[in-house]
Amino acid sequence: MLRGERGRAVQEALQLQLEVGRFFGAKRFVPVSNVHMMGDIEVMGDAGKSFLERAAQSGAKCAKPTTTNARCVDFAHVESLKQDRNEVRKEQELIACLRRMDVITADTCINYQTLYQPHLGEHVAWGDTGTVIYANSVYGARSNFEAGPAALAAGLTGRVPAYGFHLDEHRRGTFQVNLKADLDDLADWGAVGRIVGSAHQDYFAVPVFTGVKRSPTADELKQLGAALASYGSMGMFHMVGVTPEAPTLKAAFGGRKPGEVMTVANREIDKVYASYDTQGNPLNLVVFSGPQQSLLEMKQLAALLQGRKVAKGSQLFITTSNGVKSAAKELGYLKAIEDTGAIVLEGVCFYILQNLPQMRVREGWSNLVTNSAKLANIIGAHKFNTILRRTAECVDIACTGRDVL
Amino acid sequence: MKAAKPIRLKRAFGPVVEGEALVSTEGFSPRYDLDRWSGLISRPGHALEGHNIRDKILITPSAKGGIAAGWAFYDIRAKGIAPKAFVFGVTNPVMVQGAVFAGITITEGWSASPYNLIRTGDIVRVDPARKTLTLISRQKARGYALHGKG
Numbered sequence: 161m162l163r164g165e166r167g168r169a170v171q172e173a174l175q176l177q178l179e180v181g182r183f184f185g186a187k188r189f190v191p192v193s194n195v196h197m198m199g200d201i202e203v204m205g206d207a208g209k210s211f212l213e214r215a216a217q218s219g220a221k222c223a224k225p226t227t228t229n230a231r232c233v234d235f236a237h238v239e240s241l242k243q244d245r246n247e248v249r250k251e252q253e254l255i256a257c258l259r260r261m262d263v264i265t266a267d268t269c270i271n272y273q274t275l276y277q278p279h280l281g282e283h284v285a286w287g288d289t290g291t292v293i294y295a296n297s298v299y300g301a302r303s304n305f306e307a308g309p310a311a312l313a314a315g316l317t318g319r320v321p322a323y324g325f326h327l328d329e330h331r332r333g334t335f336q337v338n339l340k341a342d343l344d345d346l347a348d349w350g351a352v353g354r355i356v357g358s359a360h361q362d363y364f365a366v367p368v369f370t371g372v373k374r375s376p377t378a379d380e381l382k383q384l385g386a387a388l389a390s391y392g393s394m395g396m397f398h399m400v401g402v403t404p405e406a407p408t409l410k411a412a413f414g415g416r417k418p419g420e421v422m423t424v425a426n427r428e429i430d431k432v433y434a435s436y437d438t439q440g441n442p443l444n445l446v447v448f449s450g451p452q453q454s455l456l457e458m459k460q461l462a463a464l465l466q467g468r469k470v471a472k473g474s475q476l477f478i479t480t481s482n483g484v485k486s487a488a489k490e491l492g493y494l495k496a497i498e499d500t501g502a503i504v505l506e507g508v509c510f511y512i513l514q515n516l517p518q519m520r521v522r523e524g525w526s527n528l529v530t531n532s533a534k535l536a537n538i539i540g541a542h543k544f545n546t547i548l549r550r551t552a553e554c555v556d557i558a559c560t561g562r563d564v565l
Numbered sequence: 566m567k568a569a570k571p572i573r574l575k576r577a578f579g580p581v582v583e584g585e586a587l588v589s590t591e592g593f594s595p596r597y598d599l600d601r602w603s604g605l606i607s608r609p610g611h612a613l614e615g616h617n618i619r620d621k622i623l624i625t626p627s628a629k630g631g632i633a634a635g636w637a638f639y640d641i642r643a644k645g646i647a648p649k650a651f652v653f654g655v656t657n658p659v660m661v662q663g664a665v666f667a668g669i670t671i672t673e674g675w676s677a678s679p680y681n682l683i684r685t686g687d688i689v690r691v692d693p694a695r696k697t698l699t700l701i702s703r704q705k706a707r708g709y710a711l712h713g714k715g
Contacts, residue, residue, distance in 0.1 A: 182578070308633075310659075323658075541608065
């Protein structure tokens with residue numbers, strides 16, 4: 161590959177991987193069985209698009225199944241969201257280009273719930289931090305954060321340099337978190353992620369959770385992981401008795417002593433909710449996104465929204481994958497949701513929606529209410545004031561325009 | 566001025582670069598903090614709000630942000646607003662992959678805190694092969710006093 165017999169794109173991909181591996185002191189490569197990459201016009205820009213076009217023109221093809229993360233355009237909603245036609249055209253060209261390289265443009269950030277569930281010890285190369293932390297922690301698979309160009313390189317070469325979470329030494333716990341909180345709602349799990357992540361902003365910090373009161377659901381672990389990765393840049397956690405590499409506390413730490421022991425009780429969770437403030441502006445935007453909603457979350461939202469209407473002057477957005485939306489339609493959940501006036505977008509994440517800054521100004525949005533602690537963190541980049549609330553509270557706010565606290 | 570002892574860097578990639586330091590006490594994300602059209606640090610309240618990263622050597626304690634940052638360095642390099650180097654205290658693979666892809670010098674870890682030695686505007690050199698960060702000359706305009714012994 162380095163000699164160029166599989167073309168220039170593959171040669172450059174391996175060179176990139178060699179340099180990254182050298183940086184982190186990797187001694188070898190490991191083969192990967194699955195790749196998940198972020199690549200859309202909002203994050204790539206024109207330069208990234210040109211790079212991809214050159215790679216596609218050279219005839220490069222993915223050596224391993226490679227899927228795409230959520231993107232910035234739902235083509236059915238371009239008009240209603242007044243997105244830029246030129247950028248939308250570029251997004252279409254980009255998708256065509258990825259397909260020429262044999263990339264599966266599935267456009268979802270919940271691939272671990274809907275597309276591929278790696279097994280214990282399986283090496284993968286995933287992008288979107290939420291997918292990586294889920295793979296490492298819940299499945300016991302092995303991945304680093306793979307940014308767009310790095311994931312594409314892994315797709316082309318079928319391997320990654322062995323550093324970070326591919327190695328046993330980085331997978332052991334580094335500190336302990338005793339969970340005393342009730343954690344009844346998805347947003348509570350995200351709040352835990354905010355508390356623990358903010359206090360330990362380090363890719364190589366691995367929290368070990370103990371004391372969990374009941375077996376958490378996949379969607380709860382999804383919110384926890386997404387928030388840990390977002391606030392703490394973390395790529396892995398253990399939960400004793402829940403995750404596969406933590407049958408016991410001792411096993412989770414692998415012989416190490418916890419660097420610190422912290423406790424998260426109801427009081428800490430309540431403080432998280434109390435830390436958000438409307439700043440005297442209207443509560444006219446509620447968003448369920450980041451990560452996309454699973455079918456079970458869609459069912460829950462349908463039940464909460466059944467027979468209600470989104471408040472006049474307010475908007476409610478929900479993002480999910482194409483597959484989940486299709487199933488939700490068949491099952492009647494979609495109708496229950498859309499009848500309220502809510503907008504369900506597929507294949508996108510609200511955070512990277514093309515034209516979001518312009519949309520915010522045009523629609524007079526200042527506050528964004530969500531049950532996703534991750535979204536509440538990252539969307540500040542677009543100058544939103546964010547407010548984290550529990551799922552049913554978010555629905556109430558959408559339907560009344562009033563806060564609950 | 567007496568030559569300052571170089572700060573040792575733990576890991577490094579890229580060509581040797583020399584330029585004006587831009588020193589931040591706060592972490593950095595090209596997605597959360599940066600206006601990716603002008604190079605200005607735009608997030609309200611960021612320690613470097615209003616500074617431009619173009620051609621600077623950005624010294625920052627940590628990396629923030631997710632996977633999307635990976636394409637962002639290539640994008641800002643193509644737009645001509647990239648810094649000459651990123652000097653991180655701790656970073657994550659996304660920043661490294663992004664910088665390597667864009668061909669921008671990047672380093673992680675330091676033997677001594679650069680905050681006592683280097684101020685915004687000072688001229689510094691990053692040598693990835695030798696894993697060193699060296700103060701070349703003090704910024705003159707504002708006449709900062711030197712904290713360390715130099």
